[in-house]
Amino acid sequence: MADEGEECESESPAIPVRAAFRRFWPLTKGLRKWLLVVWLCTVLAALAETEAILLFSDLTDHALQKGSPAAFWSPAVKWLGIAVVGALVAYAGNSLAAWATERFVMRLREHVFDHVQQLPPHFFQRHRQGDLLSRLTSDVEAIETMVVSGLVGAASAAFSALFYAVAAFWLRWDLAAATFVLAPLFWLAARRFSGSIKDVSRAGRVADGAITSVVEESLGNIVLTQAYDRRDAERRRLHEEASAWFRASVRSTRLNEAYEQLVQVIETVCVLAVIGIGAWEISTGRMTLGQLLAFAAFLGYLYPPVRGLAQLGLTVTAATAGAERLIEILDVRPCVTDPRHGADVGRPDGTVEVRDVSFRYPGTDRTALEGLSFAVRPGELVIITGPSGAGKSTVSKLLLRFYDPDSGDVLLDGVPLRDFPLARLREYVTLLPQETLVLHDTVRANIACGRPGASEQAIVEAAKAADAHDFIVRLPDGYDTKVDPNSARLSGGQLQRLAIARAILRDAPVLVLDEPTTGLDAMAARRVVKPLRRLMTGRTTIMITHDLNLAPDADRIIVVDRGRIVETGCHDELLARGGAYARLHRSQNNAALDTGELRMPLWEEPQPQPQTPAPAWAPAPAYEYGHGHGQEQGSGHEHGYGYAQGRGYGYGQGYAVPSVLPDGRPLFRDEEVWPSG
């Protein structure tokens, strides 16, 4: 497995041309016979050209030199016929070559794309998206140049070079020998340039990936860019990467141009040598003008393939820079694979068991989960909560089998997840992820992707159950409205309800909800709760959340900290215990303690001192856990200190709050945090 901890853009391992070629050659399977036909077409085209040259020699000696129009017609008609046949063959060969190369590109792109889609989440966190895009586009094309065009080109050029060389020798071996003495110069020139061209090409590809990344990241963050007027900073970032590209590109052109010009000079030396020797031979009567012209024509045809061969060497060398970048990705192995003999247990009841699970993300030395054990019976709701970085989302990744645990097991209906075929497992366990995921498609397609082939009626029913139908029919094109994840057409809450409709349609026995209300404002979150409840009904639900408003409904709450379970029980029990959960709950409902991040206070807060107000700028108490996401839910809508002991709060209820904080500061009051209705 490639070291995924490495920054991809700069550290693709160097690979020899032959190894790179061998790696991608199997993808030409099924195309090889067509490549052979393409090659045969080039051979035929070369034969036609040779015949044309000989006819030209004939015309010069018999029609032109002797001024005989009668000697013109026969070779002229033959030449025309050969030109037409040659044109047809070239047309067929070139069209076939284009078809074969594009098929190869398509196949390779799909192959890499397929592979990338199986890679684990951390791969995408560690690689910039823009760089991956560039690998899937320009690097894929570079490999085509190496494997298909390169091979056919080399075979054709080699044949043509050999053929014209033989023809030149056959015509005048002494002249040919004189010119071929100079041939190694071409080879030396190519050799001199190939190393530098590969280096510069590698730098160009890295810069290409970096430019795509910067543009992609910058446009994805356009609101931040505009709101904080970061245009200059972003422009500088682009300029830096573009400068690297600029340098590589100019250097590459300079090298190629220098090589081209050097080859031109070598060619001129060869031509002058031929003319010089030819003039001497004609003066001694050993050669006719027609023969000299034919010989020069053979040389004219011989140089392009010879030059092409050398140039091809350079192109292929440059293309290996792209191959290195693709091979680096292809060498990253998926963390999970389908079992050889998948368990076929039918639709499970939904008993989930996490048994003594420990897990560490690949490439890190910190354990994300350690000795975690819990079980959820069919239809139960279990909430997993805890401070930021505790390992909650990691549990969801194991439940979906994005990763296998390092030790221990995750079981569904008593069967280890690794025994289920992956597609089956993900039919049985549905994830509602933290970020609302939307396809670039219609509203209908966005819901239907929960169950491909679902009927219109099923889609509408799912939308109704998710409280999404009403806003959908008000959209300009109803269910046919195109959804764009970046457009402001749908609010966060509406997108979340679309996601719920999709999950309802999927109808899996097990649900994993990762922060289903995070990022939504209080009203939007409230509107999501009813459909969420409908979705959860009758399904085993594991909800990972900082938001404890649904906690009283849970059959069990699991408090995780630093990858271990620190408390388990139902809401009332845990509150009564006055431990981590009670403090967590209190901190969520406490305006003074919630500074925007959800923290787990490990000690008791001081009792309220209502009569001794502190200055408004007094710092909030510090807690041990200071990392992680902002928790928007509580801030600005806080329920009031001391409320923690009350049960029966939550969605649909308003309540009075005290007017002062523990340190005596007046409390910002919000009339109704979760109004009923």
Ligand SMILES: Nc1ncnc2c1ncn2[C@@H]1O[C@H](COP(=O)(O)OP(=O)(O)OP(=O)(O)O)[C@@H](O)[C@H]1O
């Ligand atoms: N892709 C990753 N590679 C390496 N470490 C990771 C990766 N994702 C998470 N971690 C680490 O694993 C630990 C648990 O992370 P996890 O995302 O599960 O926490 P969490 O409880 O869900 O946090 P939050 O509430 O902030 O989402 C953290 O220390 C985190 O830094």
